[in-house]
Amino acid sequence: MEKILVTRSSMPSFEEYVDEIKELWDSHWLTNMGAKHKELEARLQDYLGVAGVSLFTNGHMALELAIQAMNLSGEVITTPFTFASTTHAIVRNGLTPVFCDIDPEDYTIDVKQLESLITDRTSAIIPVHVYGNVCNVEEIERIAKKYGLKVIYDAAHTFGVRYKGRGIGSYGDASMFSFHATKVYNSIEGGAITFHDQEFGLDLYRLKNFGIRGEEVIDSIGANAKMNEFQAAMGLCNLRHVDEEIEKRKKVFEKYMELLSGVDGIQLLKPQKDVQPNYAYFPVVFHEKEFGSSRNEVCEALKAQQIFARKYFYPLTNTFDCFNGMYDVNETPTALHISKRVLTLPMYADLKEEDVERICGIILEQKR
Ligand SMILES: *Cc1c(COP(=O)(O)O)cnc(C)c1O
Numbered sequence: 001m002e003k004i005l006v007t008r009s010s011m012p013s014f015e016e017y018v019d020e021i022k023e024l025w026d027s028h029w030l031t032n033m034g035a036k037h038k039e040l041e042a043r044l045q046d047y048l049g050v051a052g053v054s055l056f057t058n059g060h061m062a063l064e065l066a067i068q069a070m071n072l073s074g075e076v077i078t079t080p081f082t083f084a085s086t087t088h089a090i091v092r093n094g095l096t097p098v099f100c101d102i103d104p105e106d107y108t109i110d111v112k113q114l115e116s117l118i119t120d121r122t123s124a125i126i127p128v129h130v131y132g133n134v135c136n137v138e139e140i141e142r143i144a145k146k147y148g149l150k151v152i153y154d155a156a157h158t159f160g161v162r163y164k165g166r167g168i169g170s171y172g173d174a175s176m177f178s179f180h181a182t183k184v185y186n187s188i189e190g191g192a193i194t195f196h197d198q199e200f201g202l203d204l205y206r207l208k209n210f211g212i213r214g215e216e217v218i219d220s221i222g223a224n225a226k227m228n229e230f231q232a233a234m235g236l237c238n239l240r241h242v243d244e245e246i247e248k249r250k251k252v253f254e255k256y257m258e259l260l261s262g263v264d265g266i267q268l269l270k271p272q273k274d275v276q277p278n279y280a281y282f283p284v285v286f287h288e289k290e291f292g293s294s295r296n297e298v299c300e301a302l303k304a305q306q307i308f309a310r311k312y313f314y315p316l317t318n319t320f321d322c323f324n325g326m327y328d329v330n331e332t333p334t335a336l337h338i339s340k341r342v343l344t345l346p347m348y349a350d351l352k353e354e355d356v357e358r359i360c361g362i363i364l365e366q367k368r
Helices: 014-021 035-048 059-069 084-091 111-117 137-147 198-207 229-260 295-304 333-339 353-365
Strands: 052-056 075-078 096-099 122-126 150-154 174-178 191-195 212-214 282-286 342-345
Touching: 014 229, 035 052, 035 229, 052 059, 052 198, 059 084, 059 122, 059 150, 059 174, 059 191, 059 198, 075 084, 084 096, 084 122, 111 137, 122 137, 137 150, 191 198, 229 282, 229 353, 282 295, 295 342, 295 353
Parallel strands: 075 096, 075 122, 122 150, 150 174
Antiparallel strands: 052 191, 174 191, 282 342
16 A cells, blocks of 8 residues: 655656756856845745745744844743744744743634733744644734734745735744745745845845855854755746645645544634635644544554654644753643644645545544
């Protein structure tokens, strides 16, 4: 039986990619903000509906350097129900993450608790549009304004998502997108920061290139995080097809919804008001008491049939071994509750309808 993984990378045809990279054999310009890099920035600015885009070699370095460029200090409020990258980017900048709990329905930062975590050391909020669900951007903006805080969204899951007709990357001071192979849109590896302030864009440009301002002037301690021309070429190709890919994901999503809705003990995503979604993930929360089987039992049953769902996001980042018990997981009880029960099912554009049926069949066999 063929293995089904949680995701499968979108790719253009071989011919389309070869055609895109041909020019590189004429120019011999392989990286350092070449023609492909510039073209992709311009196209993404348009597609994402934002004032500025800066490309990076991956989403994580984009986030790390965006935090550095904002000159933050002290504490940053975030959530533990996310990929390692979000928390690591904060800690690697010498800042203290303060963990806010999540909303039990859409799993984004719980804005009702956010304000109570602000201290005189707080400098920013880094919320996560987790699974492609949009955070309560209006309330976050209100709170940020009131206390003079910066807002950087981890928008790794929300490529192409629009809220109230606006590109999701246009909210907050900046947003980070990931173009990793496993995401809705990929440039093999890659990432971007979207922003409004053009000065901030120039800071990012320098920070991703060692802090070099001019041939003889290096005036910030930057890193090397430039997107290369082969990545940008893949990005240009995949951008031509991303709307079709999202349309195909929608069909997969709707099939899952049809087969799993209304089952006692199964909690699914709910459509969000005013959001144009991207169908990035299909998380299912299993409430054992009502469903009869646990998340782990369902996961094992799928694995036995060569279907590899993932426990995104388990464990919570505030319980990682590398933090040596520095954070109290009991301060985020909802995140803890969800992380023990959630399973992210295979979700990609080319997932066949019959495979969705088979996956749901195995899950429903676990209903007791
Ligand atoms: C994928 C991801 C990142 C990091 O992106 P990379 O491009 O893999 O570095 C950050 N945050 C979240 C929530 C992600 O899923």
